[in-house]
Amino acid sequence: MYHDKKFSVINPSKMCQPMGAIQALLGIKDTIPLIHGSQGCSTYMRFQLTRHFREPIEVASTSMNEKTVIYGGEFNLLKALKNITEKQSPSLIAVTSSCLTETIGDDMAGIIKKFEDANIGKELPIIIPISTPSYAGTHIEGYDNTIKALVEYLSTPSRANGKINIIIGNNSPADVKEIKALLTELNCESIILTDNSENLDAPLSESALNLYNEGTTIEEIKDTANSLGTISLSKHADSAGVLLEKKFGVKSISGPLPAGLENTDRFISSLCKFDEFEVPESIEKDRGRLMDAMVDAHSYNYRRKVAIFGDPDFVSGMTNFTSEMGMTPTILCTGVESKRFNEDINLISEKKGLNPTILASGDLYDLHHKIKEKPVDILIGNSYGASIAQEENIPLFRAGFPIFDRLGAQRISVLGYNGGINFVDEITNTILDYYYDEAGYEITEEESHESTRSGLFAEEEV
Ligand code: SF4
Structure with a gap:
């Protein structure tokens, strides 16, 4: 029997913010996502992602407990940054917050600065704090906030690169491959934010438990400031495009998701707003086959x-x-x-x-x-x-x-x-x-x- 419910959600059709953040981060080369929160948060993410992608998923945790909740998570975050830097030497550590550390008000940016100051002269990874409180949004906002934070911290203006930034959204590796193939056929150079197509559908190899060695590079994210434009496939993941437009004049187009005939046509015409692309016969034929x-x-x-x-x-x-x-x-x-x-x-x-x-x-x-x-x-x-x-x-x-x-x-x-x-x-x-x-x-x-x-x-x- 259906009960009218006013104050509860039963079987939600959404997930928490760090989940979206991790999905975005798994498409970046040589990167470790670090959740500043209890072990349960990272276990939940790994569990969901592993049973979906059937791949080993690397997500680190600051393992907060009762004591650190009372005294603050600074010690745990400093220790986690030290361990990851020494043991895995990634190029980027992306620190995402959780409900817990947002509630106790940990100053992640301040703690990261402290770590960097204490290690002057040593070779350190880039460390980016990303605010992802789950009570203030879902995995959709978590994905959006993460792509925005990456671009905000890293994008650097230099020479025009003639490329188009594509914010790919929370889509499957097969879909990312499909969009990349379309761009290649159009002869369109692009920067994919972020490219999970190899990391989350990887061939079996002995290096399965190493850092992800495929995906969008940090250099590419830096270069997003020099692109012709940005297209976000998701209208709910366009904050980075808006930021690039405001800060560097890189024009931005938002959605729709290129699913079906009409929306894929619109994606191609959006690309053509930034440059002249000739649609090859191979694409015409695929369109005809659909x-x-x-x-x-x-x-x-x-x-x-x-x-x-x-x-x-x-x-x-x-x-x-x-x-x-x-x-x-x-x-x-x-x-x-x-x-x-x-x-x-x-x-x-x-x-x-x-x-x-x-x-x-x-x-x-x-x-x-x-x-x-x-x-x-x-x-x-x-x-x-x-x-x-x-x-x-x-x-x-x-x-x-x-x-x-x-x-x-x-x-x-x-x-x-x-x-x-x-x-x-x-x-x-x-x-x-x-x-x-x-x-x-x-x-x-x-x-x-x-x-x-x-x-x-x-x-x-x-
Ligand atoms: S909802 Fe909050 S506590 Fe639960 S897994 Fe997500 S971040 Fe962690």
Whole structure:
């Protein structure tokens, strides 16, 4: 039974700020993220990230305890910086705060300065403090704050580099690869903020437990001040672009997520605002293949009702994409309170003649309740949607973060024309599996009930 709840979140569709920060930092070469907080914070991040990416995840912790909470975390932070510097010698240590250390008011920048002053003359890594209090935001703000802090501390104006900064957002290594491939085909030189495509989908090797030796370099982050422009794929991760525009006049464009035909076209036209790029035949062909896939799948997807949950840009991107495919986005849920999300969905709804239920700042409890009220044919979102899908007897198309009950999350791609083709194929096959028989005929509602009944009887007989 649904209880109207006013003061609680049940099964949140969001995570804490340091989680977003760590995701951004794992795309930087030779870097250690250090969480200034209790061991539980870093254990939680490592646990979630490892079971999603199936890679070893390096996150250090200042291991705060009862005593240090009372006397302050200075000793622990100084000790952690010393240990990491001596044992791992990274080029960058990014110190993110946590609920605990923000609450007791530790001055991370002051403590870092103290460490640097005490080690004058020694070769030290660059150390950057990043404020990520979880009670003042989600992983979305954590990602945004981190990219902004990196650019704020490191970007240095020098000679124009002719490149375009791409703030990639919280997307899978496969999606990052897809965007990079698109840029290469367009002959567009870029700086990816940040590039997790190798670190989080790495080949098996003996150096698996070393520092990440791929990803965006510190030199590249410094060079962002000299680029032609910045494009943020996520409208909720554009603070670094805004800062670069204000400080160095590097023009910035925000979103939309290049999911589907229309949004990928918009991404290419955004690039063309900064420089003249000739779209090669190979890209035209990929675009044509996506259109072909959509046409082939249309009869199976047309008017299928879909519920989508996850990060705001993912939900608005997939809303646009699924409506392009002829589906009917019916319930849209994100865990973040966001004016831009509401504006985006309203705009898409107006353009496509949709009337979805919007759950901004919603949780999975609300989502489940709405699905009971307005049944849908398929759910799109992360693994936390599995129990809803099972209870409602609908398929779950797994995308987003985290995916821990299936393998290959790092290889799920939905962005660009090629990611779009994967998505159309996969979601249509899921629908075929669920709603069509082996001869290709749609299973009617009565047939489906009969098979459920016979399944139940069969179980009882056993
Ligand atoms: S919500 Fe706060 S205490 Fe919990 S893991 Fe995140 S930072 Fe740590």
